[in-house]
Amino acid sequence: MSTQSQPAIRLQNVSKRFAFTPDMPQSVLETMIALFSRRGRRVSHDLWAVRDVTFDVLPGRCVGIIGRNGSGKSTLLKLIARIIQPTTGEIRVHGRVSALLELGAGFHPDLTGRENVYLNASVLGLSREETESLFDDILDFSELGDYIDMPVKHYSSGMYMRLGFSVAIHVRPQILIVDEILAVGDQNFQAKCLDRILEMKREGVTILFISHDLSNVAHLCSDVVWLDHGVLRLVGPTDYVLAHYRGHMNQSADEQMAAENEIDDFRRWGTRQIEITDVRLLDAAGQDTTVFRTGDDLTVEITYIAHEPIEEPEFGLALHSQDGVHITGPNNRIGGLNLGVVAGPGRVRYHIRQLPLLRGRYQLTAAVHDSAEPIAYDYHEEAYSFRVVEGGTDEKEGLIVLDAAWESCAPDHSTAVLAARPDPAGHRHPR
Numbered sequence: 001m002s003t004q005s006q007p008a009i010r011l012q013n014v015s016k017r018f019a020f021t022p023d024m025p026q027s028v029l030e031t032m033i034a035l036f037s038r039r040g041r042r043v044s045h046d047l048w049a050v051r052d053v054t055f056d057v058l059p060g061r062c063v064g065i066i067g068r069n070g071s072g073k074s075t076l077l078k079l080i081a082r083i084i085q086p087t088t089g090e091i092r093v094h095g096r097v098s099a100l101l102e103l104g105a106g107f108h109p110d111l112t113g114r115e116n117v118y119l120n121a122s123v124l125g126l127s128r129e130e131t132e133s134l135f136d137d138i139l140d141f142s143e144l145g146d147y148i149d150m151p152v153k154h155y156s157s158g159m160y161m162r163l164g165f166s167v168a169i170h171v172r173p174q175i176l177i178v179d180e181i182l183a184v185g186d187q188n189f190q191a192k193c194l195d196r197i198l199e200m201k202r203e204g205v206t207i208l209f210i211s212h213d214l215s216n217v218a219h220l221c222s223d224v225v226w227l228d229h230g231v232l233r234l235v236g237p238t239d240y241v242l243a244h245y246r247g248h249m250n251q252s253a254d255e256q257m258a259a260e261n262e263i264d265d266f267r268r269w270g271t272r273q274i275e276i277t278d279v280r281l282l283d284a285a286g287q288d289t290t291v292f293r294t295g296d297d298l299t300v301e302i303t304y305i306a307h308e309p310i311e312e313p314e315f316g317l318a319l320h321s322q323d324g325v326h327i328t329g330p331n332n333r334i335g336g337l338n339l340g341v342v343a344g345p346g347r348v349r350y351h352i353r354q355l356p357l358l359r360g361r362y363q364l365t366a367a368v369h370d371s372a373e374p375i376a377y378d379y380h381e382e383a384y385s386f387r388v389v390e391g392g393t394d395e396k397e398g399l400i401v402l403d404a405a406w407e408s409c410a411p412d413h414s415t416a417v418l419a420a421r422p423d424p425a426g427h428r429h430p431r
Contacts, residue, residue, distance in 0.1 A: 014089035064221035095174030109153035
């Protein structure tokens with residue numbers, strides 16, 4: 001994002017304001033409600049989707065746009081693509097722009113896929129002869145086959161994305177703009193699209209790329225723009241910006257989880273002969289947190305008080321994913337820790353080395369039972385939440401990452417372990 005050469009895209013103090021008013025009442029009931037509520041006074045409101053944004057994009061750079069939902073990312077791309085005009089500020093774009101934004105944008109629903117290809121190409125300035133020379137490549141990449149002659153109003157979201165992306169990359173753009181639309185495609189086609197974006201990057205095409213998948217941003221982008229509530233929070237090299245963004249998101253997630261754990265009600269039962277007085281989740285430094293990455297150390301500390309002497313109590317945990325899958329249920333007896341007779345206050349810890357869980361929210365149950373009889377002294381059902389955030393591994397599918405390696409077996413039945421690189425969690429992944 002330097003200014004040593006003429007930028008392909010330049011934004012100077014760009015802002016976009018949307019003015020809106022509440023909807024007019026549509027029914028007798030809504031009219032009556034409006035008469036007796038503040039909604040009866042239809043006051044206009046202003047929403048500043050983008051506010052005073054300034055940055056340059058040099059030719060041939062792939063720039064990621066990141067930020068939470070509602071941060072102004074899509075509005076910014078629409079401004080650059082000239083779909084909407086800024087309220088204030090100046091935008092300069094040098095080169096033919098091909099934009100893949102909302103599903104179906106630029107498509108006429110009653111026209112076939114074939115007809116929409118010609119329509120989109122003509123809007124971008126291609127002659128019919130140029131479009132005809134590109135059509136077979138567009139069709140082959142989209143993998144739509146005979147569906148190309150079906151009206152696009154019958155397309156699924158994935159088919160829309162296939163056709164839209166295929167058109168966008170084949171019209172010889174100098175600037176390619178891609179919103180989060182790739183997320184609706186199947187995995188194989190997503191990988192194919194990302195490979196094509198990398199190829200265009202090598203060919204010198206300037207690319208703006210929105211994605212919530214930070215691993216894709218890290219893989220594709222040389223620079224990153226971070227928007228927060230329409231304001232430019234940070235711009236610079238990918239590693240630098242993503243490190244600050246992840247730190248901010250982890251802190252926000254930690255605060256959110258802490259607030260949720262404070263207010264969430266949970267089912268609790270038991271005789272209370274032993275009472276669980278506190279449960280803490282600790283990181284490798286022994287600090288309280290509710291946000292971890294795959295591969296981090298996680299310690300669950302249970303503080304208790306035994307109101308009478310109890311012989312060999314059994315402390316246990318149950319870990320569930322957010323959709324209710326029971327992942328594991330360790331206890332101190334199976335783990336080989338014998339507590340003998342406990343009386344008064346005490347504390348036990350369960351230490352997880354290199355947390356294998358993948359990104360997601362998890363619920364933790366903490367309990368203490370009689371080790372011989374089915375008696376619960378204190379049971380806190382799914383009372384504690386924590387989140388595993390992106391980072392620590394490239395794995396994405398499923399719930400856990402295995403500490404494993406791929407091997408190649410040569411024809412003579414000897415075994416060669418594939419070269420692998422450790423990720424920050426200590427797991428191994430192919431290069």
